[in-house]
Amino acid sequence: MKLKFLSNRKPDFKTAQNSILPFHPLESSLDTNLAEIKRLIGHSADVVFRSLSNPSSDSPAISFIYIDGLVNSDLVSQAVIQPLTDHPLLKEQRPEQAFLLIKEQILPVGGLQECTTVETLLGMLFEGNAIILLDGSKIALAAGTSFWEKRSVNEPTSQGVIRGPKEGFTESLRTCTSMVRRRLKTADLRVEQYKIGRRTQTGVALVYLHGIASEQVLAEIRKRLDAIDTDSILESNYIEELIQDGGLTPFPTIMSTERPDAMAGGILEGQIGIIIDGTPFALLAPSTFFSFFQSSEDYYQRFDISSFLRLIRYSAFFVSMLLPALYIAITTFHQEMLPTTLLISLAAQREGVPFPAFIEALLMELTFDVLREAGVRMPRAIGPAVSIVGALVLGQAAVQAGLVSAAMVIVVSFTAISNFVIPSMAIANSIRLIRFMMMLFAGSLGLLGIMSFLMVLVIHMASLQSFGVPYLSPIAPMNPGYLKDIIIRAPLRNMKMRPSTYGSKEAPRQNLLPKEQQASGSPSEGQGNKNS
């Protein structure tokens, strides 16, 4: 049903470019072409038109168009304009021969492409190419001179590690693909590029390992990408929302990552990376629920500590989802479950608190969410003010004023801290929403409500799919062989097989060559053999 919904909106036109510009071949007259281009792009200040016409010689007139700021000006003047200015070879040449000479002999730039229509020409122009128009030629040349200011490669801000690579993706698509390519030096790594967004023309790259990524999943992702018809893609969430499996769910089914090593790891297990130009957050699909609890650092430290940390993460997940709800349920319905001393202590704190426990919890949770949002939006200089307001005013003062009980502050703080343990912000945020539902159920039905809502939640999760992969696999459907990397992280020596959770074929990851060959130290042992 949901897929049909997407396909219903399939656009009439194949490429997005057509929707803005009518199909328009170049003329042979330079002036006509220039006039047409100027008409189309208007008087934009950053577009530079430059003409070379030497009346003394018989060489044909040449025009250059480029966008200031998208090209390397030095390169344009030295490698494009200068060689064509009064070049001896061009003397007394007819336009066709001059075009060939320019293309094959004169220009010392790397990338050189031909454009036959005004549309492709403009596309090239906006990507930072310098366009060379020759009078009398119906073909224009686009020289690869693109260069613009980029943020340098920095440490990822949202997915830090203690041990492990410190570089994160940047906003530049090419930089991102190169970072993945540098980690997977194999011919099987494929980068398929799309342009999506009628006006933004955002580059989107599918990155996967040929032979490992499942063909069906690939076909599905390509189909959904093709079906996107929108005017803009500004961040990876645009793609994520437009291609994710339909249905109302608080759970993310596509993972986003800032880390090239995490992406390489996912790709090696058969996931498909989707890198979007203009954002350092790339996507990995398909993703299961458990993949959101795996941090790339799990594989950079010993398996025992990794397993321990994973268990901590899962318990933090439950704490973050259930703790306020359990507090409400137990203190308003099931007081007999508490040890007497604890009960008396809680009762003493609640003396004089004006609200029922549910309202109290709701207030505190909302307060924390407000604080948290404020912390994100606040200018850095006023940041400390938020912590003072949060810690002193809302924590201590509220307790002393008798508005909330101290135990509630502890519950809310621990819940909040637990929420930050989960490596993926996406799932942490969905828990934030589920927590409120959980509290509502706890406040009205007690533990019974919590239990029933948990059941509904599990049933819902079991019904989810990410590009055909069941969301809870390999727990449901159960595949005991793949549990080595789910709840715990088994030692690498024991993870000899690549799991086929993401639809790829199960195949060995280690000891690919017979023993004798290994002993002789074959250097080609590595990724190249993985598809066998």
Next chain:
Amino acid sequence: MRENTQTGVNIRYLAGRRFLLIVSLLSLLTGGCWDDRELNELGIVSGSAYDWKDNQWHTAYQIINPSSGANNTGGSSGGNTSSPPFLIYSAKGNTLMQAVERTNLTSTRQLFFSQNRITVLGEALAKRGIGQLIDMFLRRPDARQTVYVFITEEEAGLILSQLMQLNRNQSAGIQLMIEQEARLTSYYPGIQMVELARQLSSESASAAVPEIKLSGNKVMDRTSDITQTDLPSRITFARLAVLKEDRFVGWLSQAEAYGLSFMTDKVKKSNISFPSKPQKSDKDDASISLLHSSTTVRPIWENDHYVMDIGIKADGTLTEVGSNLKLENESAIRQLEHNIEQNIIEIVESSWRSVKKLNADVTGFAISIHRHHPKQWKRIKQEHNWDTVFQNIQIRPHVKVKIKRIGFNSNSYNSVNKN
């Protein structure tokens, strides 16, 4: 066209689901909250007392006063003298629930029984029978069947109003005392309501309930009363009340209670004082601290009566010797062990005499006979002559005590002086 109808179906389907979702969420509001109780609406009952006077139930409930810091937090005890850590609500009624109802009428908070720790029964009530009370405890979902039961000679409510030092939550303190007592001295096997009900309905139809009382005459029920180091009156355990069917039949002294503990295998750790040289003097002048003790009871049918073969095995550490014994000698230790064995046999036999006199099978011999000789038990049951059988029972205790350690010094200090 086709697509349109399909979207229409989808929309209707989605609308239906949304409707269901809203209805189920709304149902939460109607169905929920009916039995919710905020913590500050609860009168947490920590201890309860039941008595029978003038043909009426007299109840007293000890309700925790949360704002006085009744939970036992460190050194703050005694600091807040203005308000007592708990309050007593007493009421009378023809039935138990009537009394509870009347208590609720006088209290701002609804009684909450699920944290009840102890229940004290007056002797008068015990003499009348406690079947109705046990029934209430087993019937009500919020009544704790794990409450410890005590019997008092005095008015039952008085015990509850006594304040306790160190442990401000008095009932929890009493529970702690009886549990510790079972671990350290093993005189009174503390009994919980469910166990009491089980024993009274077993073949023996008898149970022993520890007596609780105040060591002085005065009830310390003002917070100012307990701001002294040596309270004139404290809560203590004294004797063991024996119940048969559901009625009180008599008392066992502390020593007899100890013998009963040996017979029923309730001794865990304990101290025994005994004369180290019985041929010279009968006076107790040595102690052993028992670390392990186990009892096996085996009924033997001999001609016309049962003989209960009671095997007691114990070991322990010597903790004091008052005579001039030289414990370097193996034989001296054997002698001591023998003395202890004699001492235990005496304790057990005197206890058995009293039990026999009360004619209540708190020793659980009936259960043992039923297990070992089911056919004979059936006959006893048919002939309804268990009481005569019980009166004819003889016991044959064998005690094996081993002194495992004699402590740091071997010869007694007195022996060093004398020589």
